[in-house]
Amino acid sequence: MLGEGIIKGLAETARNFIGSYVDEERLTTVQYPEERLPAKEAARNFPFLVFDGTDAHAGLRCVACQICEKECPPQCIYIEKSKDKKPDYVGKAQFYPAVFDIDTSVCMSCQICVEVCPFDAIKMDTEFELSNTDRFGGLLFDKHRLARSNEYYHRIHPTEAAEVDSHLATEKAKIEAKTKADAEAKARAAAAKAAAPPTPKPAPAAASH
Amino acid sequence: MDAPVTRSTASLIPSPEGAGRPNYTLRQKTSDSGEIAGDLLEVSMGPQHPSTHGVFRMDVVLDGERVVKLKPVFGYLHRNHEKIAEDTTYLGSMPYTDRLDYFCSLTNNWAYALAVEKLAGLQAPERAEYIRVITAELTRLVNHTCLVGFLLQDMGASGTPLMYAFREREKVLDLFESLTGARMMCNYMRFGGCRCDLPPGWLEAARQVVDSYPRFLDEFERLLSENEILIARTQGVGVLPGDLAVNASISGPMLRASGVNYDIRKVDKYGIYDRFPFRVPLGEHGDTYDRYTVRVLEMRESVGILEQALRDIPPGPIMDPKSKIRGFRPKPGEAYGRIEGPKGELGFYLISDGGPNPYRYRVRPPSFINLTILEDMCLGHMVADVVVILGSVDIVLGEVDR
Numbered sequence: 001m002l003g004e005g006i007i008k009g010l011a012e013t014a015r016n017f018i019g020s021y022v023d024e025e026r027l028t029t030v031q032y033p034e035e036r037l038p039a040k041e042a043a044r045n046f047p048f049l050v051f052d053g054t055d056a057h058a059g060l061r062c063v064a065c066q067i068c069e070k071e072c073p074p075q076c077i078y079i080e081k082s083k084d085k086k087p088d089y090v091g092k093a094q095f096y097p098a099v100f101d102i103d104t105s106v107c108m109s110c111q112i113c114v115e116v117c118p119f120d121a122i123k124m125d126t127e128f129e130l131s132n133t134d135r136f137g138g139l140l141f142d143k144h145r146l147a148r149s150n151e152y153y154h155r156i157h158p159t160e161a162a163e164v165d166s167h168l169a170t171e172k173a174k175i176e177a178k179t180k181a182d183a184e185a186k187a188r189a190a191a192a193k194a195a196a197p198p199t200p201k202p203a204p205a206a207a208s209h
Numbered sequence: 210m211d212a213p214v215t216r217s218t219a220s221l222i223p224s225p226e227g228a229g230r231p232n233y234t235l236r237q238k239t240s241d242s243g244e245i246a247g248d249l250l251e252v253s254m255g256p257q258h259p260s261t262h263g264v265f266r267m268d269v270v271l272d273g274e275r276v277v278k279l280k281p282v283f284g285y286l287h288r289n290h291e292k293i294a295e296d297t298t299y300l301g302s303m304p305y306t307d308r309l310d311y312f313c314s315l316t317n318n319w320a321y322a323l324a325v326e327k328l329a330g331l332q333a334p335e336r337a338e339y340i341r342v343i344t345a346e347l348t349r350l351v352n353h354t355c356l357v358g359f360l361l362q363d364m365g366a367s368g369t370p371l372m373y374a375f376r377e378r379e380k381v382l383d384l385f386e387s388l389t390g391a392r393m394m395c396n397y398m399r400f401g402g403c404r405c406d407l408p409p410g411w412l413e414a415a416r417q418v419v420d421s422y423p424r425f426l427d428e429f430e431r432l433l434s435e436n437e438i439l440i441a442r443t444q445g446v447g448v449l450p451g452d453l454a455v456n457a458s459i460s461g462p463m464l465r466a467s468g469v470n471y472d473i474r475k476v477d478k479y480g481i482y483d484r485f486p487f488r489v490p491l492g493e494h495g496d497t498y499d500r501y502t503v504r505v506l507e508m509r510e511s512v513g514i515l516e517q518a519l520r521d522i523p524p525g526p527i528m529d530p531k532s533k534i535r536g537f538r539p540k541p542g543e544a545y546g547r548i549e550g551p552k553g554e555l556g557f558y559l560i561s562d563g564g565p566n567p568y569r570y571r572v573r574p575p576s577f578i579n580l581t582i583l584e585d586m587c588l589g590h591m592v593a594d595v596v597v598i599l600g601s602v603d604i605v606l607g608e609v610d611r
Contacts, residue, residue: 011431028379108394109394110304115404
């Protein structure tokens with residue numbers, strides 16, 4: 001019969017329409033912004049800089065190595081290295097970014113800066129409501145706007161943050177063990193030197209070697 | 210006097226008598242007395258036309274409402290992708306490949322990763338290969354579902370089929386988001402594997418989506434496949450004969466709808482596709498209805514592949530240990546990696562001179578090459594059919610213009 005297919009199709013539409021009143025499953029939309037779906041743990045939208053502790057300057061993990069600046073495909077990161085140094089999480093003096101800007105309007109949230117960062121200093125945020133009325137300054141995020149605490153990182157990506165923390169802890173332990181061993185070796189060498197009789201002067205053959 | 214219309218590409222493609230060629234002649238135009246009778250009308254469809262799926266323009270010459278000549282004009286979305294890729298590191302081009310065909314970023318990733326892996330001699334571990342097959346087939350489901358929705362939208366069924374398609378697509382995109390972090394711009398595959406392992410519970414969620422998919426396809430087919438209006442609008446419209454399709458290097462579902470059995474998953478057996486038994490759906494007539502049917506059948510085959518892959522996926526590493534993120538410099542050489550994307554053969558051709566970025570980078574985009582045959586399919590049809598035929602070609606302008 002002509003029109004049978006159409007009637008069958010309309011029956012399907014009717015089933016969906018009536019179904020939306022009786023079956024929660026069939027209601028697939030939510031009333032954003034009043035209602036929101038929970039963010040996925042892996043969700044990524046825009047990078048931020050992680051700092052440890054409470055002080056955003058003292059705890060900032062970034063050492064201004066500029067790898068992310070070079071690797072960023074749309075080149076939206078701008079870094080200026082500091083003149084002085086500050087201690088990083090293991091206590092070693094490192095540079096820090098005097099300027100760290102990311103242009104929101106250029107960033108494409110590809111996560112490559114996160115992957116290339118050797119210091120676990122830059123991570124992806126889940127915040128997506130970044131619209132702004134200021135077209136230039138408001139879309140250029142500086143390091144104060146970008147800095148987020150490690151607790152915040154734990155809150156949005158718990159699994160990943162725990163992995164990063166354990167990795168950093170092992171690194172720190174390794175470095176501390178190494179510095180300790182170095183110091184001990186140095187002390188031992190110094191002690192040995194002090195114990196040994198002073199040599200008058202080094203032999204010329206040894207110097208040439 | 211009446212003269213047969215010659216096709217602009219007729220000399221390029223020898224085809225059997227009458228095949229694909231609309232058999233009609235032009236009415237006599239302006240008469241000798243200067244009276245205007247049935248003048249040809251040149252219409253520029255696009256670039257802002259809603260049926261052109263983006264910024265794409267067709268210069269159509271119309272005789273009444275029939276198409277006499279059609280010239281696709283594109284380049285409005287040209288982003289210089291290939292040249293930029295020659296200035297970017299190998300890894301840096303990966304997020305740009307997402308933006309070629311933004312419906313199927315994961316298959317784009319795979320094709321590019323495959324080309325670079327050939328260049329650098331990397332081999333993805335088994336688990337990564339399984340993840341690649343799973344994500345690629347999910348991408349195929351998404352693409353074909355949306356294509357059918359858009360096709361019906363172009364035909365005038367505004368809303369219902371497209372919304373049903375988007376409802377299902379959203380479930381798959383949720384899977385993509387929980388795996389890769391982004392719904393569409395996944396940027397997930399890496400040279401020699403994948404970026405991160407499957408999160409806990411992902412396989413179960415994927416199984417649920419895959420298990421519910423045949424039910425949706427049944428519903429979709431009840432809604433559409435027997436619909437008399439759909440049949441009247443698509444059967445016999447935009448016929449593309451098999452030999453013409455082969456000569457014009459058409460690939461993908463469009464080629465198979467013309468009855469040519471060519472599926473790169475079967476021909477190349479890239480990745481681990483030799484482990485999955487699946488059938489290649491073929492069309493008989495090469496018209497728009499066949500292109501629709503082939504896609505629906507392909508989705509059912511994809512569901513079969515997915516079920517098997519989700520069952521068999523082994524534990525293990527997901528990255529080739531030889532691969533590295535920073536300082537990636539493949540040895541000099543050239544490579545062409547291709548996969549059966551949802552739209553057709555998607556290939557990446559790379560030449561390396563040993564530096565951190567490719568010396569030459571070229572994409573073989575399926576929707577661009579499938580679009581070249583548009584005029585031959587449209588000649589003699591109504592303007593409204595042009596819209597439907599263009600919809601059945603399945604183009605994404607991000608990939609056409611690059």
